[in-house]
Amino acid sequence: MADFTFSDAERDAIAAAVTAAEATTDGEIVTIVARQSDAYHDVALHYAVAAMLAVTALAVIAPGWLTPLDDGWEHEPSIPATLFALLIAQTIAFLAVRVLLAWRPLRLALTPTATKARRVRRRALEAFRVGTERRTAGHEGVLLYLSLDEHRAEIVADAAVHARVAPERWGQAMATLVEQIRAGRTADGLVGAVAAIGAVLAQVLPKTDDNPNELPDRVIEL
Structure with missing residues (x-):
């Protein structure tokens, strides 16, 4: 896969999607895009x-x-x-x-699909523990992690979200992301996935009056 970078406009669009999603929920969304999750x-x-x-x-x-x-x-x-x-x-x-x-x-x-899935999941969990887990007062963070070379993504939720949201409820977010990436629109996929995650969070953790923005809205590129 050729070297991939977002344009400034795409970064702004992803950040705006996170801001818009968080306007309806106390949950916090973090987006991370990695070129690859392991050297294998x-x-x-x-x-x-x-x-x-x-x-x-x-x-x-x-x-x-x-x-x-x-x-x-x-x-x-x-x-x-x-x-x-x-x-x-x-x-x-x-x-x-x-x-x-x-x-x-x-x-x-030549790397088995199962091996790539495990490595991406492991890297997503590592990123979650470093940058998202317990970084909010209510433990309400959600990480959307995309690994480009492996063509895989993971959604990892903090304790308060995990207790309220079954893993299958993230299916729409993942489907939107995969569909757009296959069409060559990675940034649009992230924007759509963030919106879908925000819709789920708005149902289980609706916005309250006193809830500051505790995690960065910008996409983190590794």
């Missing part, structure tokens, strides 16, 4: 080790290809020579896969 270097290492094991398995199934070059005499290859050939083959396989997967798009494409 461990995934590349796992593939490289798997390549080594595949070479070993092939040597067991068809050991002939490891036989040193024939010197014209009929004899069984020595065990040290065979093991050395296997070591060389394993090393080549390991390094070849590591070099290939140093290219981030390929590494990301």
